Every structure is written in structure tokens, then in C-alpha cells.
Amino acid sequence: MLLPFIWIAAFFFSLPLVEPYEIARLLGVLCAGGAFVYAFWTGAAGLPRSPVLAVAGLFWVLTGISVAFSAVPFVSFVAFCSFSLLPLSALCFLCAPDRVRAINRAAAGAGVILAALALWAVGQYLFVPDMLVYGQVRYPFANPNSYAALMAAGVFPALGVMCSAGTRNVRIAAGALAVLLLVAVMVIGGRAVPLALVAVLIVFVMMVPRLSWRGRGGIVLLMAGAMALGTAIAVMGGAAAIARLDHNMLGTALFGRG
Numbered sequence: 230m231l232l233p234f235i236w237i238a239a240f241f242f243s244l245p246l247v248e249p250y251e252i253a254r255l256l257g258v259l260c261a262g263g264a265f266v267y268a269f270w271t272g273a274a275g276l277p278r279s280p281v282l283a284v285a286g287l288f289w290v291l292t293g294i295s296v297a298f299s300a301v302p303f304v305s306f307v308a309f310c311s312f313s314l315l316p317l318s319a320l321c322f323l324c325a326p327d328r329v330r331a332i333n334r335a336a337a338g339a340g341v342i343l344a345a346l347a348l349w350a351v352g353q354y355l356f357v358p359d360m361l362v363y364g365q366v367r368y369p370f371a372n373p374n375s376y377a378a379l380m381a382a383g384v385f386p387a388l389g390v391m392c393s394a395g396t397r398n399v400r401i402a403a404g405a406l407a408v409l410l411l412v413a414v415m416v417i418g419g420r421a422v423p424l425a426l427v428a429v430l431i432v433f434v435m436m437v438p439r440l441s442w443r444g445r446g447g448i449v450l451l452m453a454g455a456m457a458l459g460t461a462i463a464v465m466g467g468a469a470a471i472a473r474l475d476h477n478m479l480g481t482a483l484f485g486r487g
Contacts, residue, residue, distance in 0.1 A: 289316050336390070340406050343383040347413035350376065354416050366417045377422040380413045384426065385433055388448060392437055404451065411455035423456070 292309060299305035318335075325331035350366050360368055370376040387410065390403035414422055430452055437448075 285316060344406055344409055347380055347409045350413040351416050373417050374422065377414050377417040380410045380417065381422050381426055384410050385429060388433065408451065408455040411452060412458055415456050
């Protein structure tokens with residue numbers, strides 16, 4: 230029964246309405262919106278009543294209407310899709326019958342995606358050097374900074390799960406994910422992201438609740454070891470990789486050389 234709908238969706242996405250890299254955002258909006266409409270229509274969940282939610286909804290509608298009056302409607306449409314993912318995702322979680330379970334499943338799915346991207350970054354660097362651009366890992370992103378920033382965004386949520394999860398297997402998986410993401414960040418390279426990770430680490434270690442100082446020190450050692458491992462893998466790229474590492478991560482104003 231799903232075959233006709235899949236065919237129609239495939240036909241729609243084959244039309245030259247958006248660029249290939251924009252389809253992922255549009256598909257994300259359609260999936261999030263469809264999940265919310267299904268839950269609301271079937272009565273599985275009700276829409277929370279809140280004046281803040283009403284104002285946010287009106288602002289969202291206004292943003293959608295403004296696309297029609299944009300001087301660059303295609304660019305505005307892509308931005309609107311990206312902007313819509315946050316409120317639609319929030320509504321899906323707010324309307325879920327079991328909110329905690331829904332958030333846990335979403336977090337697990339996000340962790341799997343981040344792990345796959347991190348493995349791809351390391352594998353691309355070590356085994357597919359022809360895909361590198363000036364010796365840098367970029368694909369599927371336009372520049373390495375975006376790739377590294379996405380990897381870094383998952384580090385501290387993973388560390389938080391590692392510190393607070395109730396089961397041992399979940400804590401181990403979260404810790405392994407944090408290490409993998411840190412290794413990917415160092416392999417991808419860049420200036421801002423590693424320095425930002427160090428700055429956020431200080432705040433994280435000081436603010437994380439119910440954790441002994443021994444545990445805080447363990448987190449610091451874990452991150453330092455993972456970043457050292459990533460640096461060692463990056464150095465395996467030879468003289469060109471060492472020069473890039475020196476330029477990107479050491480040749481900064483912090484060390485008086487940038």
C-alpha cells in the first residue's frame with residue numbers, strides 16, 4: 230500500500246524545484262510535520278495550550294508567508310525549511326504520549342547518525358585520500374569547519390549521557406561516541422572548533438551536577454586522550470598533514486603566530 234505514495238514522493242523529489250543538497254532539509258520538514266499531523270489527527274496526542282506556543286506559532290506562520298514576498302524565494306524557502314525543523318521537532322516531542330521515551334529514541338538516532346559521520350570522516354582521511362580537498366576532509370559538507378562543528382555539537386550531550394545514564398551499556402556507548410566525535414574533530418581539523426571544545430570543557434566540568442572531582446578529572450583525561458588520538462591519526466597523513474595541522478591549530482593568535 231505504501232508503494233504508490235513512495236513513487237509519488239520519488240517523482241516529486243525528482244523535479245528541479247530545489248538543489249540536491251536542499252532536499253534533505255525539505256524531507257526533514259515533511260517528516261516532522263507529517264509526524265505531528267498524524268499524532269494530532271489520530272488523537273494520540275493533544276496540542277499543548279500555552280500563550281508562548283501560540284505566539285511562536287504565529288511567528289512561524291509569518292515567516293512562511295514572508296517567503297512569498299522574498300526577493301530570492303528559493304533561498305528563503307531553504308532557510309524556512311531549516312528554521313521549521315526546530316519548532317516542528319519541539320511540537321513532536323511535546324505532543325508525544327511518552328515524551329521521555331520519544332526523546333531517548335531521538336537521541337539514540339542522532340547518536341547513530343553522528344557516529345556514522347564521524348567514522349566516515351576518519352575513513353575518508355585514511356582510506357579515500359582522493360576525496361580530500363587540499364588535504365582536508367569536507368564531504369558531504371562544503372567546508373571542514375561545518376563538518377567539525379557538527380561533530381563537536383554531539384560531544385557534550387554524549388558526555389552528559391555518559392555521566393547520567395542509568396544503565397552501564399548506555400554509559401559505555403555514550404562515552405565511545407564522545408571519543409569517536411573528538412577523534413573526528415581532530416582529523417577534520419580547523420582552528421575554532423578545537424579551541425571552543427577546550428573552553429566549553431571547562432564550563433562543563435565545573436557545572437555538571439552530582440559528579441565527584443575524580444569523575445571530572447576522568448572526563449578531562451578522556452577528552453585529552455581522544456584529541457591526542459585524533460591528532461595522531463591526522464599526523465599519519467604525512468608531511469602535508471603535519472603542515473596543515475601546524476597551520477590550522479597552532480598558527481593562531483593564541484600562540485602569537487596568526
